[in-house]
Amino acid sequence: MNPYGDPQSPRARASVPGAGASAPDDQSAGPSPDAYRRGAGGRASVGSASVGSASVGSASAGRASVGGAPVGSASVGGVAGSARVGARASVGAGTGSVGGRASVARAAVRPGTATPGGPPNAPVPGGKDKKSKAAKRRRRTNILTAAAAVVVIMLGAGVVGGTYFFDDVALPPPVTENQQNAILYSNGALIEKVGDQNRTVVPEDKISDVVEKAVAGAEDKNFYNHHGIDMKGIVRAAWNNFTGGATQGASTITQQYARHAADLKAISINRKLREAVIARKLESQYDKEQIMGMYLNYVDFGEGRYGIEAAALGYFGKSVTTPPGQKNAVTPYEAAVLASIIKQPYKTGSHPGYDPNDNIVNGKVGGPALERWEYTMKNMLDMNWISQDVYDKRAYPKVKPRGAKGASSGAADKPVGMVTRHVMAELNSMGISDQEFEQGGLTITTTIDPKVQKAAEEAGSQKSDDSPMNGLNPKYQAAVIGIDPTNGRVLGYYGGDTPSGLDYGGYMSANGKEIVGGQSPGSTMKIYTLAAGLKEGVSFDSLWNGDLKRRNGTKISNAGADPGKVCGGKIKYCDLETATIKSYNFPFYWITDTIGPEKVIEAAKAAGVKHMITDEKAGFKNGEIIDLTKTDKSTWRNSFDNEVGFGQYRIPPLEHAEGVATIVGQGVHHNAHFIKTVKRTDPESGKVTVVGQENIKGNRVFEADQMSNLSAVMKKIVEVDNRDLKGGREGIAKSGTWEYQEGSGDCWFVGGTPQIAATVWVGGKGNKVQLKERDGKKDMFGAGTPSKIWKMFLDTASSALDLKNEDFPARIKTGDPSKFGNGEKPPEAPVNNDCALAVIGLGCGNNGGQNNGGQNDGGQNNGGQNNGGPNNGGNNGGQNNGGQNNGGPNNGGNGGGPGNGGNGGGNGNTGDGNAAQTNGD
Structure with a gap:
């Protein structure tokens, strides 16, 4: 329905709770709250109803007879006490039968009225006569209202009973x-507006006066002079009901708001009478x-815009709180457009409505919208709310076309819209209920930096031309998460292109209530195994x-x-540092087995x-999600085995990102979070209060020296994987891959500056798939596409934020090599007695042997002992030519003779x- 109660589009009416209980109106004997507008009034008391004759009296003049005997009559009797005009009038007990007698007391009015805008009981020009006339008008209004109810009852209008008319209709x-x-965003720019209705409540005293006058001109030009009731409308409703005609009628602004406040939706005489009573009480x-303020904040202005502020922003990109005369203030002509929409904001099959975008004629606004605007402008002139000059210069203003984003654009179709789920989850943790969120009025400043967010989306989305994901199988999906390790703020978050879809970054449900999944972290889980091991005294x-x-x-x-190539042929006595860099699993299984x-x-x-999610088992199709914060070690031991040490069990990427930030932050943990501040604006006073705020206090969970030790090893992973950051920026990292059907299913690269x-993370979109690189043949690993995304994101974000280069702390070695480990004792290096020949200039064979052309410098096996060894390598197959620089894993070694020493090493x-x-990995 529109504000008048006429049927229209179902979008046109806001859903409002039903009427609540009213407080007594006679708690104060003083002047009414609106006494500065009208005289302080008396109180009308309606006596008990009974069958009998009817006569209507006045306050001082005798009795007047109304109606005939067959129907009965009501007598207006003497004074029944005093109270303000418009306060509750009591109706005595009685039957609801037709012909019942109602005894209506006269209204006693205190001396003195008030001039508009003046103090209560202020003198009025004209003296006592004008006061008396005003009092009589008010008394007449009350009497006619009650009389109309009696008439309707007498006519059999279907009202349950007239006795409740004033007393039982609650305000x-x-x-x-x-x-x-x-x-x-963190810089104050809008990400999106969230809520069932596009509405921003503004205090009445902040609303431009020209807007209020325009609305009065369009809807109720006598608004400032009447007492809330359109008596013609009430009489017309009664007459139409009696004759079988339509029941709609013009309503005052107060009546329109009364209908909304009491949730009066039915089209009936009953509704019209209740509406009139509530209007009087309002x-x-x-x-x-x-x-006027309550009305303007509720009314529907079309195009899904509720309230005057949303309307002004939507149609003109302006705020009604900007004072007249200032830049971007709403003009009288624009105010008239907004006001003219109210009567019929949506078009129907028989009416185009008054939305200017639905009334375009030859490229300009015309039709009913233009006519209604002219009507509003003329009323504003007639009421002296605009000057003749302003009226004469009128021209229909330019309106934003439907669909223009304007000031209330959203992120419903953008990747950043996924942030809203996490905002909702954090609001709940702050004690802000769903009901408070739905009520709205919150301004939530997030931690998301627009530059870092853009970098995350460009690096991770297949839709980005520059992303390493671009051109890969469309069934592949990435997640990119950037966190400030010094405070836990999520700076950038890419969890998918569709905010309404699956959240691949945090696996947060759409309502922000629960975690619904995760992915196997593979070898990136080893950072926690190492942290736990270092804490127990494990040494690198x-x-x-490995056997x-x-x-x-x-x-x-x-x-x-190949077991023969693992750890450069040292599989039985592989050191933990090499195993970490090369990402072998066996030390991490045994560390987990040793410490638990x-x-x-x-x-x-x-x-x-x-x-953390268990493996699939009976009763759990996708495994059971174990909340580590609500379970103990006994549950963990029964749910997970030693494979947890190298990443078998799934975890949400966002939570993993929080853990990675703790490692990058040298062992100081901060809760990863999306909200910096939450503020609420009081709709009545406009006062802004902070109702939620981030906690950036960290707590140390791992020792600094142990973390410096770990960071130094992780720094070498960046070098080995050739993912050095631009500008010499120092980074640490760990790669990870978990298999799926004899291939790769989850690939990771984590770390940072x-x-x-x-x-x-890179994996399957929806379901797991075997991940291949761009050629479609080579298996994807964490050191492949994920590491390229990681590098692109950090390079772009660091440059956009103009971050200065910072280094990680210098390494402090920790742990006891003899305390942990199950490796065999390595063989002692043979003593080469031929070194004595160096005295006579024949040289030594060690330069092409085990030390320089062997395991350490000639690659893992191919540039090693056999081909670059003591007999064949000599000086030329030694450290420089058959060694680690040229003798790569695949191609080095065979050419490691006296003249070629590893030149065939290539780029392996x-x-x-x-x-x-x-x-x-």
Whole structure:
């Protein structure tokens, strides 16, 4: 319905709670709240109803007979006490039968009235006569209202009974209009507005006066002079009901708001009478400005815009709070456009409505919209609310076309819109209920930096031409998350292109209530295993045996790496540092077995991981999500085994990103969060209060020296994978891959700089798939596409923020190599007695032997002992030519003779080639 109660588009009416209980109107004997507009009034008391004769009296003049005997009559009797005009009038007990007698008392009016805008009981020009006339008008209004009810009852209009007319019709409490919540970037720019209705409530005293006058001109030009009731409308409703005609009629602004406040939707005489009573009570409780403010904040202005502020922003890109005369203030002509829409904001099958965008004629606004605008402008002139000059210069203003984003544009179709889910989750954790969120009026400033957000989207989205994801299988999906490790603020978040779809970054449900999934972190989980091990005293120099099988007798997988090449042929005594850089699994299985899987999980939890998912089992199709914050170590030990040490069990990427930020932040944990501040604006006073705020206080969970030790090793991973950052910026990283159907299913690259911790995941969109690189043949690993996304994101974000280069702390070695490890004792290096020949100039064979042309410098096996060894390598197959610089994993070594020393080494030691040979990470 439109504001008049006529049927129209279902979008045209806001859903408002039903009428509430009213408070007594006779609690004060003083003047009414709107006494400065009208005289302080008396109180009308309606006596008990009974069958009998009817006569209508006056306050001082005798009795007048109305109606005939067959129907009965009502007598207006003497004074029944005093109270303000418009206050509750009591109706005595009686039957609801036709012909019942109602005894209506006269209204006693206190001396003195008030001039508009003046104090109560202020003298009025003209003296007593004018006061008396005003009092009589008010008394007549009340009497006619009650009389109309009696007439309707007498005519059999279907009203339950007239006795409730004043007493039982409660004055509903002021309606708290639902409005939108504004979600902002960290710099104050709008991300989107969220709420069922596009409404921003503004205090009445902030609304431009020209807007209020225009609305009065369009809807009720006598608004400032009457007492809320359109008696013609009431009589017309009664007559039409009696004759079987339509029941609609013109309503005052107060009546329109009364209908909204009491949620009166039915089209009936009953509704019209209740509406009239509530309007009278509203006028006694509130002044005109208050009623106008409530009305303007509720009314529908079309195109899904509720309230005057949303309308002004939507149609003109202006705010009604800008004072007249200032830049971007709403003009009288624009105000008239807004006011003219109210009567019929949406077109119907029989009427085009008054929305200017629905009334375009030959490229200009015409038709009913133009006519209604002219009507409004003329009323504004007639009421002296605009000058003749303003009227004469009138021209229909330019209106934003439908669909223009304007000031209330949203992010419903943008990747950043996914942030809203996490905002909702954090609001709940701050104690802000769903009801408060739905009520709206919140201004939420997030931690999201627009530059970092853009970098995350450009690096991770297949829709980005520059992204390493562009051109890959469309079934592939990436997630990119950037966090400030010094405070936990999420700076950029890409979890998918569609905010309404699956959240690949945090697996947060659409309503922000729960975590619904995760992905296997693979070898990136080893950062927590190392943190737990370092805490127990594990050293990076400890040795581990890769030939040992699990306790259940099965072989530990190293992504298909040739056992003879693992750790440069030292598989039985591989040091932990090399195993970390090459991402072998066996040391991490045994570290977990030694210290217990619960300690690895405890380290992950301390870093920020809160949920971990068990393997699929009976009763759990996709595994059970274990909340680590609500369970203990006994649950963990029963749910997860030693494979937790190298990333079998799924976790949400966002929680992993929080943990990565803790490692990057040298062991100080901060809660990853999306909200900086939450503010609420009081719709009545306009006062802004902070109702929620971030907590950036961190707590140390890992020792600084142990983290410097870990960072130094992770720094080498960046170098090995050839992912050095631009400008010599120092970074640390860890790659990870988890298999799927003999291929790769989840690929990761995590780490960052001292200013930004970056987490990248690539996997299947929806369902798991085997991940291939761009050629469609080569398996994808964490050191492949994910590492390229990671580098692109950090390079772009760091440059956009103009971050200065910072280094990680210098390395402090920790732990005891003899305390942990199960590796065999390495063989002692043979003593070469031929070195004595150097005295006579014949040289030594060690330069082409085990030390320089062998395991350490000639690559893992191919540039090693056999081909670059003591007999064949000599001086030319030694350190420089057959060594680590030229003798890569695949091609080096065979050419390691006296003249060629490893020139066939090629590029096998860079990035992906090396990764493929090791653990694929």
